[in-house]
Amino acid sequence: MNVIISYTSDKPLYLQIKDQIKEAILKGELRDGDLLPSVRAFANDIGVSVLTTRRVYDELEQEGLAVSQAGRGTFVSMGNLELLRDSKRRAVEEDMQKVIHHAKVFGVTKEELQKMVEILFEEEE
Amino acid sequence: MNVIISYTSDKPLYLQIKDQIKEAILKGELRDGDLLPSVRAFANDIGVSVLTTRRVYDELEQEGLAVSQAGRGTFVSMGNLELLRDSKRRAVEEDMQKVIHHAKVFGVTKEELQKMVEILFEEEE
Amino acid sequence: MNVIISYTSDKPLYLQIKDQIKEAILKGELRDGDLLPSVRAFANDIGVSVLTTRRVYDELEQEGLAVSQAGRGTFVSMGNLELLRDSKRRAVEEDMQKVIHHAKVFGVTKEELQKMVEILFEEEE
Amino acid sequence: MNVIISYTSDKPLYLQIKDQIKEAILKGELRDGDLLPSVRAFANDIGVSVLTTRRVYDELEQEGLAVSQAGRGTFVSMGNLELLRDSKRRAVEEDMQKVIHHAKVFGVTKEELQKMVEILFEEEE
DNA sequence: GTGGTCTAGACCACC
DNA sequence: GTGGTCTAGACCACG
Numbered sequence A, B, C, D: 001m002n003v004i005i006s007y008t009s010d011k012p013l014y015l016q017i018k019d020q021i022k023e024a025i026l027k028g029e030l031r032d033g034d035l036l037p038s039v040r041a042f043a044n045d046i047g048v049s050v051l052t053t054r055r056v057y058d059e060l061e062q063e064g065l066a067v068s069q070a071g072r073g074t075f076v077s078m079g080n081l082e083l084l085r086d087s088k089r090r091a092v093e094e095d096m097q098k099v100i101h102h103a104k105v106f107g108v109t110k111e112e113l114q115k116m117v118e119i120l121f122e123e124e125e
Numbered sequence E: 001g002t003g004g005t006c007t008a009g010a011c012c013a014c015c
Numbered sequence F: 001g002t003g004g005t006c007t008a009g010a011c012c013a014c015g
Helices: A013-027 A039-046 A050-062 A081-105 A110-123 B013-027 B039-046 B050-062 B081-105 B110-123 C013-027 C039-046 C050-062 C081-105 C110-123 D013-027 D039-046 D050-062 D081-105 D110-123
Strands: A066-069 A073-076 B066-069 B073-076 C066-069 C073-076 D066-069 D073-076
Touching: A013 A050, A013 A081, A013 B081, A039 A050, A050 A066, A050 A073, A081 A110, A081 B013, A081 B081, A081 B110, A110 B081, A110 B110, B013 B050, B013 B081, B039 B050, B050 B066, B050 B073, B081 B110, C013 C050, C013 C081, C013 D081, C039 C050, C050 C066, C050 C073, C081 C110, C081 D013, C081 D081, C081 D110, C110 D081, C110 D110, D013 D050, D013 D081, D039 D050, D050 D066, D050 D073, D081 D110
Parallel strands: none
Antiparallel strands: A066 A073, B066 B073, C066 C073, D066 D073
8 A cells, every 4th residue: 555645735644644544445455454554664654753643543443444452453444334435425525516616606617517527537547 | 795704614714704705706796996894894894803804805915816005995906817717717627636536436436426516516506 | 297106006105296296306397486286286186185195295395395385385495405316316326235235146247237227227218 | 044133124024034034045045945943933033923933934935935834844945946036136127227217317327327336236245 | 094014822733 | 842823902104
């Protein structure tokens, strides 16, 4: 799993990392029971503070997507996979709603938006 | 011009206010040369600090959407209207790209997105 | 005498007006004893508040470049012409010093400055 | 980097500070990626309010000369260096034009200006 | 009355 | 520790 970090983004580091791990889980790159890197190794790998990776793991655990076992490490847990998928899907709808709101204000028509979806969906890597 | 403020939103007050003024300009509710409320009166109206409204006006001026004249007031200026419109349109495209990226990760198909646009576009007040 | 006012300039209105009157005096467009327009007429002409033109006349009087006579009007007075000329000349030197300071910081050479003077001096209307 | 502040100047504090930082960047004293002092430490050092130094950093960031990262600090960024240099050079030309305009009005000849440049350029510390 | 600048505090999220 | 936002005051110049 590759994690890419932008120091210029306004998104906090811990969120950038957490979201990328979540995506990896949703994409199937990470599966139930997989061992995540140790907080220290992970922090070292991607060049952030240990506190930051610990926060990521803490929050993942809180969201039911990981379980920590003292002395063994942190493992992926998919009990909440469906909840995650649902919440993400709702998030997509909410985001789309915002985009449409903005589009309307700036005079973009529905047809232009449809074309945008058409093109961008195909372009996406 | 009605400005609505949410104290629970994670969006800073000054940005909420600034964006609503920008929208009013883009919608044509505010026109070139219109006098904006004084920083004090505005702050009093919407219940925020004078410094907050001042910041809004400062930034609007920096973006070329307003001009302030000491002793006279702050006026709408539309020299940059086209630039604003363009940049906003690009922003819509970028936002749409992000939505589509997320959608793909969560298994939403292009057809579902198209339907989403169709429905949400009509629903929007 | 034509007075041109810029509402977008950061220079205060009263200073813009005063400086233009001073220039007119230095250029010889206004001579000793000439009657200036009444504060009201002048304010009306150039579209500013009466308070503003009054301030202009007050300061001109304070600087010895005008004298007001109750009921008659305000007249140009050149008692201080030499002082004005000298102070203006010193001002030119000070301004030039600032320009040169800036020029050095930005890597403009003495030769480039000389060429600048050469060209701009001829271009000036 | 030494910052000198004049409380008697009519130039606002935040501008005095900002301009000195800009000069340090243009002179090469500050380089891409350099960490600037924290807003608090800086404010304490030079004896102004934290809000004033914050304003300086805010504006530098808006002008693309610095990037701030919450929890890490504010860093020099030189993406816009050439733009800055160009705009400053144009500013020098505009300033010189004003000086020449004034000079002409007050009867200073081109030759006198040339000599002025000659002398002041050498004198400058 | 207007905007422009500055101060001295506060709370928050992030690292 | 860092920056980001917000508050409630103050004084000034300008119109």
